[in-house]
Amino acid sequence: MARYNPQQIEPRWQQYWADNKTFKTPASIDDKKLYALDMFPYPSGEGLHVGHPEGYTATDIVARQARMTGTAVLHPMGFDAFGLPAEEYAIKTNTHPRISTNKNIENFVAQLQELGFSYDWDRQISTTDENYVRWTQWIFLQLFDTWYDPDQNKGRPISALPIPDEVTAAGPVAVAEYQDEFRLAYQTNALVNWCPNLGTVLANEEVKDGLSERGNHPVERRPLKQWMMRITAYADRLESDLDDLDWSDGVKKLQKDWIGRSTGAEVDFFIGAADQLEGWKQTRSQSGFPRKPGADVLRVYTTRPDTLFGATYMVIAPEHELVQTLTAPQQSDAVEAYRETAARKSDRDRQDDRVKKTGVFTGSYAINPVNGASIPIWIADYVLAGYGTGAIMAVPAHDARDFQFAQTYDLEVIQVVQPPQGDTKGAQCFTGHGTAINSGPFDGTPTAEFKTKIAQQLTQSGTGKTAVNYKLRDWLFSRQRFWGEPFPILHQLDDEGNKTGVVIGVAETDLPVKLPELKDFKPHGRPEPPLEKADDDWLYPVVDGKRYKRETNTMPQWAGSCWYFLRFIDPSNEEVFVDPELEKQWMPVDLYIGGAEHAVLHLLYARFWHKVLFDRGHLCTPEPFQKLVNQGMILGENEFTGFQTPSGNWVSTDFVSQDEDKSYIHATEKTPVTQVSIDPADAEKSGDHFVLTVDPNIKIANKAFKMSKARGNVVNPSEVVQQYGADSLRLYEMFLGPLEQSKPWNTSGVSGVRNFLDRVWRLIVETDNGGDKNEAQEENIIHASVTDNAANEEQLRVLHQTIKSVTTDIEKLSFNTAIARMMEFANFFTKQTTRPKSCLEPFLLLLSPFAPHIAEELWSVLGHEKTLAYEAWPEFDESLIIESTVEVPVQIMGKIKSRLNVPRGTSKDELENLALADEKIARLLDGKKIIKTVIVPDRLVNFVAK
Template sequence: MPNYNPRAVEPKWQQYWETRKTFRCPDPDAPEVAGKPKIYILDMFPYPSGAGLHVGHPEGYTATDILARFRRMRGYHVMHPIGWDAFGLPAEQYAIKNNVHPRITTQANITNFRRQIKSLGFSYDWDREVDTTDPEYVKWTQWIFLELYDTWYDHAAKKGRSISELPIPAEVASQGEAAVAKYRDSKRLAFQANNPVNWCPGLGTVLANEEVIDGKSEVGGFPVERRPLRQWILRITEYAERLLDDLEPLDWSESIKTMQKNWIGKSIGAEVEFRISGRDACVMVFTTRPDTLYGATYMVLSPEHPLLEGITTPEQKAAVTAYQEAASRKSDFERTEMAKTKTGVFTGAFAVNPVNGKDIPIWIADYVLAGYGTGAIMAVPGHDERDFEFAKQFGLPIQVVVTPTPEWLKKTKSTTDDLKVAYCEEGVACNSGPLDGLPTAEAKEKIIADLQAKGLGTRKVNYKLRDWLFSRQRYWGEPFPILHEVDAEGNRTGVIEPLTAADLPLRLPELEDFKPTGSPEGPLVKAQDWVKVTRNGKTYQRETNTMPQWAGSCWYYLRYLDPKNPNAFCDPAKVKHWLPVDLYVGGAEHAVLHLLYSRFWHKVLFDRGHVPCPEPFHRLVNQGLILGETEWTGFARTQTTEAAARNFVDVTGDEWLSAKDVSFDGSSATTKGKNPAALSLVKLPEDQVEKQGESFVLKAKPDIRVDARAFKMSKSRGNVVNPDTVVNQYGADSLRLYEMFMGPLEAMKPWNMRGVEGVYRFLSRVWRLIIDDTAETPTLHPSVQDVPPDAETLKLLHKAIKKVTEDTEGLRFNTGIAAMMEFTNHLTAKVEVRPLSTLKTFVLLLAPYAPHVAEEFWEVLGNSNTLAYEPWPVYDESLVREDEIELPVQINGKVKAKLLVPADADAATLEKMALADPKVLEQLAGKPVRKVIAKPRQMVSIVI
């Protein structure tokens, strides 16, 4: 094997690591880890689909693996595990489509994923592998659910407590045990309720709000409608404030924190009581702008509001009922985001505005949702866009109560008597009695104080976050560890009997027909022998819904710590040693769903004394998306005016057209006098494109500009790259290096196979530095000798150590690789006799990045053991200290010269040197200097 051949090197070392369990993570009490600092490095574990991995998946895994290997070499006790998120809708949909049991397809997918991941040389401790569908894992998922069921939230103590500690009001206790049980059930974190939910007929199940995107299911893209169903719900809203507050100290990106904050949606305002005219009833309304109460000219209730039955007049009954039925067939997205025209129906009832005593009409409209706030709004059309549109649609009065600014009136062509749009900004109150002249903030405080004094309202904090719908009407999920008592006729009595820990795991029944029933019962209802249970002389039914996929993924990071423990989800000593997770790497698409749910479960476990810290993940890093290969298309939309010069390709006639032959409306192009259909962009082979100046052009016709764009990898676009293909052609080390060399970890990057070839050539150069390419087997190159390095090589080596160390620590892997490439170029070009010690040090730097070939080098360099635990090189500060550095000199913002200056030069010295430099003087040409800004070790900027 004279040349670098990863197909021979990589399987050899993968077998070595597996046989010797090189990356086994000892438990905290093991003698070999005494005194070592711990680090828990975690990947968001994969969902093993039938398609297998594509090259975008290993990006985050490669980053964490480099850091894990680096930390082991620096003497850390490293936890770096892997597992499988294997329940859920995608696996079940695939199984139904292919008529194969989901357990069979899931295990086959896991086997393929495991093979692919092992082929990339990741240093996971495979003894800690978990699978969320494993009955021993399901057991503890069910146990955590029972903890949620046994917990209520104590707002005074700001923590969850056992339901046995819930104070029972005397009036409830006096009514007997049934009333006490009902009261406890009303406070549990896991409870049942008959609520409007997101029903997806295409999937035959209920979805959480977070699983609905643009009115369609996240899985499959099926339409979703609202339907009242009895469901298991988790009271995540009780933890809303803590989920917000505890974000601040976390080392997460601001964008992810903002996404969670926006989803929780905290708003501060007032809850106001509107009395129903002529009736002994009232409507409660939450508003963030109580200062606009004088402008409330009507009210709107959601079509599901419970008061509608009692307040709708006989004349309006039919219209209201028809409208309610129509609204029930729409998703929240269709009701609030997609509606082009506001719809609604007058109920015939009126409410009294509490601040001025005026009667205002009560309408129902589907843009008001039952699940947000109180399901009712005071409509202030002068200062809310939706209310303004509704008032215009139905001819309702619009009252200005916040004075618009003159600039706004001019821009919108409005007057205070004729608004063209709603004025939604803050300002000064008007037409508001005692509030007149007060700025918005003061007006809010005064009106809230007045309402509280009169008993008509109170200060209120509201959240957009809804409680978590936790039932799925599907087969492939964790069964609920719950029994429902039934009477002699088989009807549920409402009494719930939770299973005990000794009863767990409750396994899924084996079903040949696991297709959804299309009804709220779910497929498990088909297993009647499993559903019906007799215990202590009573008859019960098991829950026929299953838990959502998120249940298993909420806590997997805990099971890794003690995966074989039959008596607890994790030994307390191990939890205390490892938590919190020090680094969590995964996609930003999980910012709301998984991260929010996992934080909630963790906080409950913290409150109940099972984990030692309130947050699970200290640091979070989101790797950027890897896009498919760049696609070159036939024209560039550089401007949107028809007069702009551009070229199009007519795909029907396969000819290039100039701008004079094309009409362009700013969004699409059509041919003049030909087929009026919009022109399509044509994908071009990359070898037909070349760069000319700042643009790309067609080689055959350089006057024709082309555009480049990369898309997310997907089977539908046909741009998915299988890592097996890359590994077979270039090796796992080349794939790892390229994915890290493409750019910053967090950045979005397009894939390019030529880039893989480039890093493969780099590894081949390193191979030729160390390995004798004339030998039949890997043998040390004759030029490698046990001699000290020359001064230049020694200095460059220590600069490389410093750079690679700091960049690996900071997850700046692309610049760390660049430093190793630069040092390799030096050794290749300038060093004829290659010092053995220098090459050993360099191989240790390379090892976390390209571990297979580094192990091969290490062996050839005379070592018999793995380098996985070799000490990381340490640089000599005196050798990396710079005496002189090069600084750019800008003149009016453009670099015009470069100075070689002392590294410790201060600003005054830099300014003096810059103004004396011949190139700078030539550029100045006697023009007066207005300003000089000198930044030590950075730059000099001159303004003339």
């Protein structure tokens, strides 16, 4: 009696696949190709989470099935291994992050291999491999060497940048500086969130109310020389190329919103002396709108130039370059104080709608070019220096933030857009489209038309022009960390050891620039990166007799993940980052599956790099990921939770609310209550909610929480493999529900799919004779009912129906229903006393992408010697599926009253006669008048009667 024993057969097949290199990527593509890619993981010390195998199993099913249809498959796995946790662990233990990183990778590989994924492990890469870093640095140099030519709409070599004569005349240093202004990778003084206590720069998301989220240390906004990526140059293409991708509308929209393309107008407001206004107007009407504003105007960007007549004040960002000029002497103290407060806030906090908007009056006024009105100029931090021109015209009647600000400081509100009739939503502040009022000659013009007209007038008068603006900012690319890629950049030094300003890339032949050996990684409280502590040998190289200092910032974690999918194609090439011929064969990625948390940044950055490499002729695909799917989150098991007062009395969920810091309180008494987990046996359903069995007045909650260590509901995939087997885990995660939906874990569901596999095993293997032998000695004997005889009609129908459903469900990535169909197959054949091999064998092939180990084992039990990984995928015969008779429901007034068993294709007339002849129908229709009869052949008959 040999039972199904995954612990025994799974390692054996994993070994077989490894020994035979079963999943080696084919060297050439004869026919179709599939590049199935998972978002590669960060190898954390925690090991694999159940969320990982969800997406990985999905791509594995697609990859395995594709191989069986004669498709050449590239299905690789690697590791995104730079990052903060490894560095923090290194600081804590004073060991090199490479050591812990490699250990974690080893652990991840072992965990992934025990799940039986069909990766080509010969292609495993890590972003931290020196041979990988080499090419990340090489790509950086490409970006450094590229400028964006707006005429050709593509990135081109910096050597092709036209240099104005006066720059050439000023000498080579001037030329170099000019070029630097155009490079896609460039340096600038950026305002960063510097936290002295943590010794690092923080992302905007890591700062709350001027304090670091971790540790609550003060954070300063401080200008530091940083590397940036000119991603804004590609904003248009990054947006428009989304159209041809097979991505969900949701993710496309996220990307579009992040890019945030808006069209509006730039308008100049005169701020010079009043007696010069007329002269200025005249000059402008002749010269037109200048590219850069002069000192006598304040330039704003607005998406609503149609509301110009409603501008009642102006706002400039606290960092705006005209702040000094515009501040009147009597206001200077107030302005200075305000600027200091604003400097401590992050952009995020400044835009927070819940916080009252603040500002300060500069004491100056500007002239509205459309009506000559003189309006006050304010400074407020709700305007960001980085967006548009860093200054706005405020139209409180039609912009929510302006309105809020105007209310606070009692500023004038002039309504200039009449909402459409019946629209009462914006009674005080209407932000939608309507018709113009209080707008001089434009009164009565609809908003959209007004926008075009005003643009024309602004252009004519030289006071404005239409303009496109993006929310997307250039990408802050440097980090003050140790565990990242060093920049392949050298700063030239003069004889005194000061930087001359000349910056060169490291020669390609000198790549990679390796990380230096450091004695400690501890932060030192100054914003210099840890690499500043490297030995002079590393820090001060000499090139062509000149002394240089290395760039000591490192690249962000995004860098490695921006191009790893290209390296998988050609992972060990020493000559180029990817062979162009191979790239042409395999790109784009045909299926990319991963978490939704990467829907914006990772995908945007990777697409940007890809386009630059495309423009520079290194790639032949403009977009990297043709089809993208975001898997849903797997939550913890459903839990019943109730609330208790400190004295232990139950509180119904009706009386529980949350206070500001999210702790639970009694809604009326405002006293704290604690959340208590409740045994499902103590809960019962009452109406549309759950209550305590002991006291039905106490409502309790039933929901699934995110898996977290704190809650103690984390499921470890390795434990599931130990207990149920890898095939069961794979099958369970796919059976749980639709891939893209988040869904709760339920351990008893795993035993459900395990039961199914047990059943499949017993279909083929005799399990009830074997005597006293211990399990290891037992042979798998084919079940007595397995036969070489031909299948009967019903068996064939079940088989072909299963083939059809499973095949189309895999195409739709609807794995849960595919598994349900296979369960039906197993249930049916369990009841069959003869089980033709001609049905069982195709079934095993269908099962194999989902549960590869058991499928291989049973395939060999049936006498096959080779792996089934390249057996032909079964095909179905539609004519064998169709049943000859169908059951047609008969309804009266849309309610089913009877059923007819008729041959498929029975005509309408005949159906009607048969239905009318039906005893029950006849009785119910007796004495009634049939008003209408609806008949859909093979589907239903419906009588409308009175």
